[in-house]
Amino acid sequence: MMVDRRERIERLLQAEELRREDLEELQPYDVAVVLPDLEPERQIRLLILLPPDVAAGALEHLDADDQYAFLVERLPVNTTHAVLAAMSTAALVDLLKALHPRQQQAVLRLVPPADVEDVRALMAYPEGSAASRMTTEYLAVRAQWSADQVIRHFRHVGRDVEIAHYVYVVDRAGKLIGVTSLRDVLLAEPEMPVADFMHASVVSVQATADQEEAARILRDYDFGALPVVDAEERLVGVLGVDDVLDVAEEEATEDIQKGASVVPLDTTYSRASVWSLYYRRVGWLAILVLLNLFSSAVIAAYSSTLAAVLSLAFFIPLLIGSGGNAGSQSATLMIRALATQDVRPSQWATAFAKEVAVGALLGLTLGALSALLGVFRGGWGEAGWTLGLVVGITMVAIVVVANLIGMTLPFLLSRFKLDPAVASSPLITTIADATGLLIYFSIAAWLFGIG
């Protein structure tokens, strides 16, 4: 169905003549998807003919460089004026932040002077804060206004607001004192003052709070938008749930990349350059090489044991690999549980007890499996049984220990105010390798009576 839609739009935009009534039905996102495939002249013609709010919405989906080229270099100035006036302040801020200061100036000269101040105020908020994604185009009224007065006000300004279904109530100082919805305003008696039907207990977020906190509040409370207030509880903007959906996806991508010891990309994979991919991956890999020296040292220390029973080497990948796998599992489960606040850092003991039990069950299962493999490889004589015993016991010990290392490290990191996601699968695997080898050779030296 989505494919049909795409094809229909492509046909429409590649038709000989662009008809204004067809264009009015277009969605900004569809335009943004098809635009890059059009011939340069047709791109310009399309953006000129589109309603400015659709053109603005389409440009918002493009790269900052492409937006800049259209707005400053390619479109006629009156189209640019109209498009920039129709663009949301949040989108404008996103664009400006991605541009060189000289390019910023070129864009700002084309923005309606009334908006420039809003834009500058928004740009002052730190990246990643709740305020950095908010819109300043919302509906604010006073508590003593009647429902009918609010509707008349809405008919006057409603076309320009971005968050249209919530109505925020502020006092003389701009302090947020209530919230209601367009629905409740319409359902109220026309002469009833807003104070009588608004919610006076408003859930809001501080402008400087992390955008992830805002996303969490929106999700927990099932709100469609969240007011953003300054330290004096004055309303400074509103964050829509649609903006937060992007935040949620970006945060998940970051968490997933961190889980594989990749420094989160600042763009999508397809746009990232070879050098930036290299740069964001090599650091952790090099650190892990150095950490792996512990594993080398353990093997070197036990080289006489290894020389005496060379078949011990056969099981090195199996044993340390299984420890790494179990540790990755528990670390990943714990990092995600902490990130979604399913488990609090204070609940370490409960999680530890659970993982002792889970680790023991996993260790016994894998231990039995690998003891069999040990006997199988070592032959059915005494040496084979001893090898099976060594491998089996080692597996139990390694899985239990690696599992607990995996679950504990994220808690430790969060305890020291570090990002639990640093306990990535590769880091856990590397730590589990060294620990596993130590366990393996100690048990082997003891059971074979060497060392």
Added chain:
Amino acid sequence: MMVDRRERIERLLQAEELRREDLEELQPYDVAVVLPDLEPERQIRLLILLPPDVAAGALEHLDADDQYAFLVERLPVNTTHAVLAAMSTAALVDLLKALHPRQQQAVLRLVPPADVEDVRALMAYPEGSAASRMTTEYLAVRAQWSADQVIRHFRHVGRDVEIAHYVYVVDRAGKLIGVTSLRDVLLAEPEMPVADFMHASVVSVQATADQEEAARILRDYDFGALPVVDAEERLVGVLGVDDVLDVAEEEATEDIQKGASVVPLDTTYSRASVWSLYYRRVGWLAILVLLNLFSSAVIAAYSSTLAAVLSLAFFIPLLIGSGGNAGSQSATLMIRALATQDVRPSQWATAFAKEVAVGALLGLTLGALSALLGVFRGGWGEAGWTLGLVVGITMVAIVVVANLIGMTLPFLLSRFKLDPAVASSPLITTIADATGLLIYFSIAAWLFGIG
């Protein structure tokens, strides 16, 4: 700030006397958080005194078992009637799906007869479909109605709708033919027919489509809600963006768990039992143990090489570990890029070329680093230089190969319509181990002239 709020609400609910005007200001989520900590009698008293829509909203946040206990066993029947009438059909469906058929009957007997049919229709949609999360409480009007007529209709039914800011336009057969917003209705001339200002080109989703597809459309188009239609394009419900926010978090959690070879939990970590955690982890761990036999076989095959140069063993964890780490990185980047549709399965060649370059750079860096470590460990004599050479060359080869395995496997899986996320870090690590050992011992046997 959120903590203050929680404390205030706890004080309010633990006060000697519960005041109705205080309770009206409560958010359902806040009630749900505090409710479990109250004494049983006070829980009942609170739910009786709360406005039914707040009580219903609060219950929606609880476990199905707790909801059932309150609704069927603990609350007086008139409160249950009022709460169930106020509960959204989507929440009711979620609750019923989690209950035993006999419990379902007990709840359904208490639901207003008018809602029972809606609920049964929703329950027929498959789990995970767009329709399974939609609401049937939306606003539908006819194209020939005037704006004023819509407003009068809204004043009549608006209290019961869940999606209040969009107005859907259907024809006589129920087919979705347009969409507009409460805002546009208010801004239109009162006598203007809806047909004159509605959007006739509506983006919708099929009822049977995956909820992830619905989430993607909502995110791409920045909509607040998405109409759900059947095969004949008839409007059957509406999916709100707030419902999809939960979907996004759940999907991310699943992807993250799959990335560590854990079968996704059907509940949160904190609620999962030890057995269910064991069960969802042991399968992959056992499969990986069996895959690890290839590594054992490689070492066994080269045991004479190893016996001749025992110090080769020192570098096993370092070399195969680094391959696994690089492979995990590229697999994870690729799985996420495919999941977010940043990279399409057809773009395999582009991604492959990129990873050849990135892998070569990473390999050369880590190769140089580990060659130094090899020389350092082997001494500055000829044997040391050879060992350094072997380790360095092997590292380059292993990192390049493992990196390409990691990036290719997700593509192959998606090619065969399998889930790319199966290419988890532990699986890639295990495959990289065996491949890495083969590369290592071939190069060593060749350069040391043994084998």
